[in-house]
Amino acid sequence: MTALLDRSHSGADVALEVHDVTKTFQVARSASGNNRLRALDGINLTVGRGETLGLVGESGCGKSTLARTLMLLEKPDSGTVAFEGQDPFGLKGKELLAWRRRVQMVFQDPFASLNARMTAGEIISEPWATHRSLYKTGREREARLHELLQLVGLRPSDAKKSPQEFSGGQRQRIGIARALALNPELIILDEPVSALDLSVQAQVLNLLNDLQQKLGVSYIFISHDLSVVRHVTDRVAVMYLGRIIETGTTEDVFERPLHPYTAALMSASPKLDAASRPAERIVLQGELPSPLDPPSGCRFRTRCWKAQDVCATQAPPRRTASEAGRVALPVPTLRGAAPAAHAAECHFPLEDPQDAGLRATAAGT
């Protein structure tokens, strides 16, 4: 497979660049005798400064493995993860700590992600015990702790309480404060609201948005919930079986998907304004194939209604929307970042519904 770089950003606007990252896990032998599970297969990704990138896909497509790799909790087999050109996997000691400071994570389960034997204050200030140079004196730390508590909407007196005394939403706020404690440039949000009530979800999402406005931090927002992704992200990357198959601005990906899988995924998400879109539901056949034995060629071909012989023999090329024969739209520019191109890996990308409509009227007259 050719190494493809998502060149939608360039230069100083890029916060994080993921290049051709592959991760394989050793597992028990499958029926076909394969014991290497390819969780990530040539991932290319860029995150712009101050941008929110959504990462969507089915369970088991490798979203969490990607998150853990970016947090340096897993070491990739090949490929690089670079922050301004600095690859962390060769780093040690102080340099490694300095790198870790720049990327932090908010976890999915607000009950499992906080140590029940520590108080909220201890949890939030724990990073400083490892990163000692950040806030040196006790007074500095105390002041910063209060600042962080206020930032996430908790009271200074909450610092002495233990996690059990908080609600799910408050616990997630503690998790966010802990991630902010090291002043990171990028925060990976791994399904940060999926365990919360709907009303609390909105509060936490608004908090995350406010923090981004104030601090200029970038987010990678991993979620199953497409309506939430649509609401909070600037760009979206769609994952399928360890590969990113489509990227683009949120509007492009949701409204004008190129990849059949993306179209199916979007049609599965319920819409409030049913009148504005045809209520056509694309139902995919079959299950997600096992990553132990991924299909040859295009990995989506086993479930794709547009699949032809070439899909089984050749890996699909990456095409931008205009290359795919769409009517050229002005490429939008996001939050001080370079233009974000819309591209997908598919032999037979979909037509823009609006284009199709235009062509139909042209043929009619």
Added chain:
Amino acid sequence: MPAGGEAAAAASLAEAEDAALRLRGDTATSQGRLVARRFLAHKAAMASVAVFAAIAVLAFTSIGFAGIPGWWDKSYTLAATVVDGGRPTLSLVPGWLGGEGLRWGEHPFGQDSTGKDYFALVMRGTQQSITIALVVGTVATVIGSVVGAVAGYFRGWVDSVLMRITDLVIVIPLLVLAAVLGKIAGGSGNVLVLALVLGLVTWTGLARLVRGEVLSLREREFVSAAEAMGARASRIIFRHLLPNTVGVIAVNATFAVAGAILLETSLSYLGFGVRAPDSSLGLLISQYQSAFTTRPWLFWWPGMTILAVALSVNFIGDGLRDAFDPRQSRAARRKGRTRP
């Protein structure tokens, strides 16, 4: 209503709200407080704490400890003339019931064959047992939890090596190993050395339990969070993993203490533990086992003391286990059994 009154009303409302919040904060039960409350409600455990405390206070204040004199005037090493066949002078039956009245007497627990005061001897033996039990409990708990946590956290070859060593210690017959080591190290007659040796061979069960707990805990997200911030392995083990296994550790520590008391007794009975002129409960029983038919009190006093100490410590352990994990309590188990 005038404006000032409105403001005051608003202020008092806010105050009331704050007070309510504060109240809720105070009454909100954290894990630790819940455990403490359940333990305090456990009748057998609380009675055992009282019994154990009474025995310990009696043993350490009566004949004194580590050079500090106690209130009992007779020494456990001093021989004297045997009075009345060494019969105990303690009487608990009051006069109006036909007894001799509440009386402490000259030798409340009687005298041994050489006329030594048996009360002093038993108290000395109890001191030894409690000292050994606490040292063994501490040593075994520290070694067991650290070995288990390190093996469970690092996994891989570290786990394999540590667990094979654990298996090795488990398959060695405990009593024989302790006897040999005790013979080598305890030649000085120092109970602390004996206790350390016992501690070095009784940590295995706890190591396995803690390893199991840590294997499941390390997959929790708060451990990932600590790793992601770059925390060192020692910090993750001692700040995150071990505090979350405190239930298992506390419960097993008490059972290790009870086991150590019995192990010391067995060793001393067999002649490998504490030796004369020092005294221990096991040693007293072994010395006077032949006198059981003629002078039974020489067996009963140390025997009952061992029973009381070991039982009370076991009940404390039971209470701790129920407090940390109510699902395993006897009542719950009984309920479970009646279900179809």
